[in-house]
Structures are given as C-alpha cells and as structure tokens.
Amino acid sequence: MCVNIMLESVDDVNAVPLQSRLHPERRLAENRVPERSSGGHYEWSNDIGLPTEHACGGIAVGHRAAEESGHQRGAEKGLEEAVLGHDHWEDLLNALGKRREANYRDMIKEETDAPDSLLDRLVAEATGAAATPPADASRPAPQDQLDLSRDEWNALTAGRLPEPTREFAVRRGGLGLDGEQAEPWAALGAHIGGVVLADRLREVRALTGFRRYSPNGTLVPADTSRRRRWLPAVEVFGEGILLTLDEERLTEWENDDRVRAHVLGVRDDLDASFRKDQLAAAYGISLTPRYVLLHTVAHLLIRQLAFDSGYTTASLRERVYGRPEHGQYGLLIYTAAGDAEGTLGGLVRQGEAPHFAETLVRMLEAAAWCSAxxxxxxxxxxxxxxxxxxxxxxxxxxxxxSCETGNTLLDRALVVGSARVPGYFTDVLHASRESAAATATDATGAQE
Incomplete structure (x- = not known):
C-alpha cells in the first residue's frame, strides 16, 4: 500500500502533509523513499533508493568516485611495488624487533614516500603478524618486564610459610644431616642452605605466540587479530622440591677470580647471540656464575631423580632462582599433570631425609665424569x-x-670443578671419594 504525497519536488517540504512532517520516523523506519508515480506524483515505497532524478545523479557521482578510487589503488599498487622492490626490504624483514629496524624503515620511506601504514601492512603480510615496533632506548629491557620469579621465591622461602590451600601447600624439609660429622655428609650439609617440599603446586601455562622459519623470526601473537583479552592456557597441578644453597658460601665462591673469568667467556658468547634478550628473562640483569651453577645443578638433579624415582626426564621441569639482585640462590624441580588431583607424591617423597642427601651425593659422583x-x-x-x-x-x-633456557648456559665444571676452575661442590666430591676409598680399604683389610 502506498501513500500519495502531492509533491513536484522532494525538496518541497512545505507540501508534505502535516502527519508526514510530524512523524518522519515512520518513513525512515519502513525504509521508504519517494518514487514518481505514473501521475507525476511521488510515492513512498519499501525499496531503498532515490527518486529517478536523484538516483541518476547518484550514479554519476558513483562513476566519478569509482574512477578516483581506481587512481588511488593504482598509486598504492605502485608504492607497494616500490617498497617490495627496494634494496633494503629484505634487510627490514631480517631486522624486525632490532634497533636497526628503524634505520631501514626510514630509508625505505624516504626513497619511496611510503606511509607507515603501508609498511606495517606489507610487513604483516610477509611475516604473518603485525610488524614489531622498532627497538629503541625507550622500550623496557627484558629484565624490566614482568618477573614472576620474585614472588615465587618469596612464597617458597618466607620465614613463615603460608597456610596450605588446595592450590599451594609447602613445608620445610631437610637433609637430616644436623650434627653429622662423617664425610661426605658433613661437607654436603655445609654447602646446602635448606630444602622446602611443595606438596601442592598450581601452574598456568599460557601460549603468547610462536615464531616461524627461524628462532629469531618475528613473534606471531596467539591472537593475530589483537582483539582478544585472553590467551589459550592450561592449568596443571603437581608437586616439587626446592633446594637452596648456602648463601654465604655461594657468594664467596662466585667472587673467586677464576670463577668470574670462566663465566666471562660464556657471557661474551651470550652477547654475540641473538638469543640474549630471550634468555635475559631467566638470568636477570647480567649472567652470573650463580645462575650457571644453579641451572646446571637443576639439570643434573633431574637426571638423577629420573633414575631414583622412576619419573622420566621429560615429566620433570626446572625453575631456577639465581638472580643476585633479588637475593635468590635456589632451584625448584617439579612435576605437574592436567588432572585436578595433580600427581601422587612420589617426587616429594624423594626430597625427604635421608633419601635426598643420598640422591645429591650420587648426582655429584655421576657429574664428575662423562662418556665424552x-x-x-x-x-x-x-x-x-x-x-x-x-x-x-x-x-x-x-x-x-624440561629446561627454561633451551639447554643453554650449562657447565659441569662449575659444579664439580676442573683443572681451570674450582667447582662449588668440589669439596663434597673429594670427601665422597675419600670416604669410598677408606671404606674399600677397610673392607679389604677385613677380608684379609
């Protein structure tokens, strides 16, 4: 049904009936526009459009807009070809996230007049993600980013441990060597600060992104649209053993000139590695002998626990607390499973006295030699x-x-010693060998 409106022009508002002028929303709500009827009048229909005269004008404007849009697309296409064919385009892709990225971007922009938006889009198409902002001094250093290890360390080593909950339950353990005079147990007790047993741990692992082609490639975020406020994650429950070293003895050892010179060589190789910024999240402001020692002990302990407890090495994980600036001097070995009940307590059992002291001595004896x-x-x-x-x-x-640094920053020599550098546990290893030799001598004498 159409309502006839006596108009010679749609601009003649005064000719519109009073009801139509007072309630224009009725026409808009019904998506009605005027059309010329056979009698020369305009009618409102349910089709969205304009009167014939206006529609023709709109089409003409559309042609002009399409023509201008075509010129713009052609110009943008030319810019794209200029950017992609630029001598430094590949250099820009290889420098993403590094300080020299800004230099390559400036050179390409200056020689092609390409805007940043075009460069960002082409980089995103080439890498599968938005271009990483150029590195500059204003960006926070890796060690200034979120560091969860400080809160974890404080919770595990607090003078008064928190009350156990369904998600976190810890208790103090020990080696059972108090007052022990026999070797190697006395030497071992002097090098160990303490043991904390975590009967219940909760860990949340979130996927922040991944890299394609090479380890130093651009990080592709898990949310490529950058619109989500969540990340894919998994919640796991488990148990663990926190081992701390004697802080005073550790500080004295790492201040030895031979130890510092030995780790300086590793630091030089680290400075030349593209993984330096990634690894800095683990070791902190600067790589120290403390971190390399604790990290190596964590690896050796996982391997030994795999023999003693029945856990596979792949099911155990490490968390190294080796930042001197945070007063850290320990390591956590833990296991976790996706089941809400977690694991069955076998790992914590291995951390109880006297089992754990024996495990540590066997670990040092095994670390003293390698088949290679x-x-x-x-x-x-x-x-x-x-x-x-x-x-x-x-x-x-x-x-x-199992390793938080991808099997890097490891050195057995800092644990058991070598001809060039004293190890933190060298005294314990020597005491163990002397004790074993004395026991063998006594056994031989008894047989004779």
Whole structure:
C-alpha cells in the first residue's frame, strides 16, 4: 500500500502533509523513499533508493568516485611495488624487533614516500603478524618486564610459610644431616642452605605466540587479530622440591677470580647471540656464575631423580632462582599433570631425609665424569651459539620441555670443578671419594 504525497519536488517540504512532517520516523523506519508515480506524483515505497532524478545523479557521482578510487589503488599498487622492490626490504624483514629496524624503515620511506601504514601492512603480510615496533632506548629491557620469579621465591622461602590451600601447600624439609660429622655428609650439609617440599603446586601455562622459519623470526601473537583479552592456557597441578644453597658460601665462591673469568667467556658468547634478550628473562640483569651453577645443578638433579624415582626426564621441569639482585640462590624441580588431583607424591617423597642427601651425593659422583670426556670437560664452547661449556647430551642436557633456557648456559665444571676452575661442590666430591676409598680399604683389610 502506498501513500500519495502531492509533491513536484522532494525538496518541497512545505507540501508534505502535516502527519508526514510530524512523524518522519515512520518513513525512515519502513525504509521508504519517494518514487514518481505514473501521475507525476511521488510515492513512498519499501525499496531503498532515490527518486529517478536523484538516483541518476547518484550514479554519476558513483562513476566519478569509482574512477578516483581506481587512481588511488593504482598509486598504492605502485608504492607497494616500490617498497617490495627496494634494496633494503629484505634487510627490514631480517631486522624486525632490532634497533636497526628503524634505520631501514626510514630509508625505505624516504626513497619511496611510503606511509607507515603501508609498511606495517606489507610487513604483516610477509611475516604473518603485525610488524614489531622498532627497538629503541625507550622500550623496557627484558629484565624490566614482568618477573614472576620474585614472588615465587618469596612464597617458597618466607620465614613463615603460608597456610596450605588446595592450590599451594609447602613445608620445610631437610637433609637430616644436623650434627653429622662423617664425610661426605658433613661437607654436603655445609654447602646446602635448606630444602622446602611443595606438596601442592598450581601452574598456568599460557601460549603468547610462536615464531616461524627461524628462532629469531618475528613473534606471531596467539591472537593475530589483537582483539582478544585472553590467551589459550592450561592449568596443571603437581608437586616439587626446592633446594637452596648456602648463601654465604655461594657468594664467596662466585667472587673467586677464576670463577668470574670462566663465566666471562660464556657471557661474551651470550652477547654475540641473538638469543640474549630471550634468555635475559631467566638470568636477570647480567649472567652470573650463580645462575650457571644453579641451572646446571637443576639439570643434573633431574637426571638423577629420573633414575631414583622412576619419573622420566621429560615429566620433570626446572625453575631456577639465581638472580643476585633479588637475593635468590635456589632451584625448584617439579612435576605437574592436567588432572585436578595433580600427581601422587612420589617426587616429594624423594626430597625427604635421608633419601635426598643420598640422591645429591650420587648426582655429584655421576657429574664428575662423562662418556665424552675429556672432550666434553675441556670444551671452550659447545651447543647452541657456544653457550655451553662442559655439558652435552651424555651428561647434562635434558628434553627441551624440561629446561627454561633451551639447554643453554650449562657447565659441569662449575659444579664439580676442573683443572681451570674450582667447582662449588668440589669439596663434597673429594670427601665422597675419600670416604669410598677408606671404606674399600677397610673392607679389604677385613677380608684379609
């Protein structure tokens, strides 16, 4: 049904009946526009459009707009070809996230007049993600970013441990060596600060992104649209053992000139590695002997626990607390499962006295030699980017899911010692060997 409105022009508002002028929303709500009827009048119909005269004008404008849009697309296409064919385009892609990225962007923009929006879009198409902002001094350093290890360390080593809950329950343990005079137990007790048993741990693992083609490629965020306020994650429950070293003895050892010179070589290799910024989230402001020692002990302990407890090395994980600026001097070995009940307590049982002291001594004895020695023990740089010293698959390395730094920054020499550097546990290892030799001598004498 159409309502006739006596109009000679749609602009003649005064000719519109009073009801139509007072209630224009009725026409708009019904998506009605006037059309010329056979009698020369205009009618409101349910089709969206304009009167014939206006529609023709709109089409003409549309042609002009399409023509202008075509010119714009052609110009933009030319800019794209100029950018993609620029001598420094590949250099820009290889420098994403690094300080020299800004230099390559400026050169391309200056020579092609391409706007930042076009560069960002082309970089996103080439990498599968939005271009990383150029690195500059205003960006926070990796060590200034969110660091969860400080709160974890404080919770695990607090003078008064928190009350147990369904998600977190810890208690103090020990080696059971108080007052022990026999070796190697007395020496071991002097090097260990304490043991904390975590009967209940909760861990949330979130996927923030991934890299394609190469480890130093652009990070592709998990949310490529950058519109979500959540990340894919998994919640797991488990148990663990926190081992701390004697802080005073540790500080004295890491201030030894031979130890500092030894780790300085690793630091030089780290400075030349593209993984430096990634690894800084683990070791802190600067790589220290403390971190390399604790990290290596964590690997050796996981390997030994795999023999003693029945856990596979891939099911155990490490968390190294080795930042001097936070007063950290320990490591956490834990396991976790997706089941709400967590694990069955076997790992915590291995951390109780006297089992754990025996495990530590066996760990040191096993670490004293490698089937690849003397090549492994005397190595001055092996593994990824030469970031390891005396550490190989035969003695120290773990499945990469167990290690927080991808099997780098490891050195057995800092644990058991070598001809060039004293190890933190060298005294314990010597005491163990002397005790074993004395026991063997006594047994031989008894047989005679």
């Amino acid at each position: 020695d003397p090549l492994c023990a005397e190595h001055t740089g092996q593994g990824f980017d030469n970031l390891n010293r005396a550490a190989c698959h035969a003695c120290t390395l773990l499945p990469e899911t």
